[in-house]
Amino acid sequence: MLELNLLWTALVAYVVSGSTAIISVVLDRRPQRMILVLLVVGLALHSASIAVRWDRLGHGPYVTMFEILSSNVWSLLLAFALAYWRIRAIRASAAVVMPIMFVMMGWLLVSSPGEGHLPPTYHTIWLFIHIGFGKVFLGAVLVAVGIAGVILLRHCGVGVKRLAGLPADERLDDLACRFMSLGLVFETLMLVAGAIWAQDAWGRYWAWDPLETWAFITWLTLAFSLHARLAFRLRPHHGAALIILVFVLAFLTFFGVPFVSTAPHKGAV
Amino acid sequence: MIASPSVGRLARLAGASGGANRWLERLASLKLTAYLIAVLGAGVLMAYLSETRTTWSLVVPLALIALNLGAAVATNGVFRRNLPLLVFHLALIAVIALVALGRLTYLKGQIELAEGEEFAGDLVSHDAGPLHWWRLDRIHLVNHGFSIDYAAGVKRGPTRNEVGYAVDDGRPQRTVIGDNEPLVLLGYRFYTSFNKGFAPAFLWHAKQGEALFGTVHLPAYPIHEYRQARDWTLPGTSTTVWTQLQFDEVILDPDKPSSFRLPRHYKLVVRVGEMRAELQPGESIELPDGRLEYRGLGSWMGYTVFSDWTTPWLLAAAALAAVSLALHFWNKFSSRPWNPEHAADA
Numbered sequence: 001m002l003e004l005n006l007l008w009t010a011l012v013a014y015v016v017s018g019s020t021a022i023i024s025v026v027l028d029r030r031p032q033r034m035i036l037v038l039l040v041v042g043l044a045l046h047s048a049s050i051a052v053r054w055d056r057l058g059h060g061p062y063v064t065m066f067e068i069l070s071s072n073v074w075s076l077l078l079a080f081a082l083a084y085w086r087i088r089a090i091r092a093s094a095a096v097v098m099p100i101m102f103v104m105m106g107w108l109l110v111s112s113p114g115e116g117h118l119p120p121t122y123h124t125i126w127l128f129i130h131i132g133f134g135k136v137f138l139g140a141v142l143v144a145v146g147i148a149g150v151i152l153l154r155h156c157g158v159g160v161k162r163l164a165g166l167p168a169d170e171r172l173d174d175l176a177c178r179f180m181s182l183g184l185v186f187e188t189l190m191l192v193a194g195a196i197w198a199q200d201a202w203g204r205y206w207a208w209d210p211l212e213t214w215a216f217i218t219w220l221t222l223a224f225s226l227h228a229r230l231a232f233r234l235r236p237h238h239g240a241a242l243i244i245l246v247f248v249l250a251f252l253t254f255f256g257v258p259f260v261s262t263a264p265h266k267g268a269v
Numbered sequence: 270m271i272a273s274p275s276v277g278r279l280a281r282l283a284g285a286s287g288g289a290n291r292w293l294e295r296l297a298s299l300k301l302t303a304y305l306i307a308v309l310g311a312g313v314l315m316a317y318l319s320e321t322r323t324t325w326s327l328v329v330p331l332a333l334i335a336l337n338l339g340a341a342v343a344t345n346g347v348f349r350r351n352l353p354l355l356v357f358h359l360a361l362i363a364v365i366a367l368v369a370l371g372r373l374t375y376l377k378g379q380i381e382l383a384e385g386e387e388f389a390g391d392l393v394s395h396d397a398g399p400l401h402w403w404r405l406d407r408i409h410l411v412n413h414g415f416s417i418d419y420a421a422g423v424k425r426g427p428t429r430n431e432v433g434y435a436v437d438d439g440r441p442q443r444t445v446i447g448d449n450e451p452l453v454l455l456g457y458r459f460y461t462s463f464n465k466g467f468a469p470a471f472l473w474h475a476k477q478g479e480a481l482f483g484t485v486h487l488p489a490y491p492i493h494e495y496r497q498a499r500d501w502t503l504p505g506t507s508t509t510v511w512t513q514l515q516f517d518e519v520i521l522d523p524d525k526p527s528s529f530r531l532p533r534h535y536k537l538v539v540r541v542g543e544m545r546a547e548l549q550p551g552e553s554i555e556l557p558d559g560r561l562e563y564r565g566l567g568s569w570m571g572y573t574v575f576s577d578w579t580t581p582w583l584l585a586a587a588a589l590a591a592v593s594l595a596l597h598f599w600n601k602f603s604s605r606p607w608n609p610e611h612a613a614d615a
Contacts, residue, residue, distance in 0.1 A: 089608060117424035120448040167608050175607040181598040188591040200449045203460040203573035213317045220310040224303060231299040
């Protein structure tokens, strides 16, 4: 099938790009243009795969776990590719980000690409708005995770020499904080858009279902991590550890909770 | 030197005022905000994990956060210099206050209406704030029937439910509601739910009094496909009637698309004590207190009723909070590059 061939080819491009990025950090080489070109090629092929599937099924990639993983691999790599392109000083953070993406790609490979049923509550523009805000949020946090990973690796004495070319921890911490701030704005918007959707889909704007509860806990943790920087003047590695915590919570909320509980947030009975 | 009484009073007042200010400043502490966010997170987890869904674990931290934010706005000069930050904090306080007001005045309930039945103001179940202003008795709502298509695998498609409605003695109107499209009357939002099923209709001719018409709402279909029976009590008596709908035909085919419909061939079994009868429309059974006549089979639809006047204000406050937060971050970060040594990367 064309959509799967396009997807597998895109994944190969991502893996080659990511592996090159990791090897370039380890060997202290700089084939950065090739890494970016491969990322862009992968994104183009992946976009085509998603478009073909969308056209075939008549709905976007937001029903099955395969579709959710695929669209998130796409949006996260798009966010990281933009950061990689625009902020040259942090390109080595690809060595932290790409292994995370490899895990998601591996999960995508073992997911069933079969079709799912589009619940009737999904026929609303708020679905796209809610998901769009969520993708920007997670993308911003992923870029911050890459930066936080560099800070933590240097703090733990791992790859200090290889990562020495990056700006000082304080500067990286400031940049990570900016991405987390962007994440907070978009997670807030995601929750607001989700509440509007939930009001008309299920007759309530908030009901503490598992996904809502964990999304709110993620929001609180993100707000805490930003506030703690001001209140306690955290050192960079402490701030970085909080970023990792936020990402882990967000990751589990996005991809873990639907496994634990499928009924309340899908509306399909 | 001995201070005059008026100077002493002023000093005491100044001292008291200084003490209050110190407390206000402590309440406005940034560190306290961080601790309270953590406490709220713990409270959310506690409420989520407890079986009784305790609300105090949410209410107490939220109230303290509102106080903390209010004190910060009142005492911290940064808010007078930074309008977006001030708006963000005020919007957060407004969100907390509106949520509290909403919980005092909201209503969430369920109703069930058979086809052709008018809503009489009775809720099957409900949950309401202590200050909810009941106006459901002013609403006239009639279920005129629904259609639901199912995909293979008994996957529900969109619900289309035609309803008639009027407020007080207003002009009756009709509309179609369904998923994502509620009917809004007097601030009450009526949503179709996934609960729907079959409803045998009966006429009860009591030996004394007028004949009464009513429907029995059998358990929701297809969720309770194999449990299409229920007990009910004849009006004005203590007689319990067990009613069961039996049919063999496949209504919702798991192998291909289908639609919700009434069974074409069925048996309606009625049991009262030792008496058992299978009734066709128009047939009846004689009972000690009167005659029970079966009038035919219809359907019923379940609705969720929701009312919370704060929701548009809550949306406005939340949107304002997000926008002002974005503006605050923009002002804060655009004023200086993250890495002055490589400003081009900023």
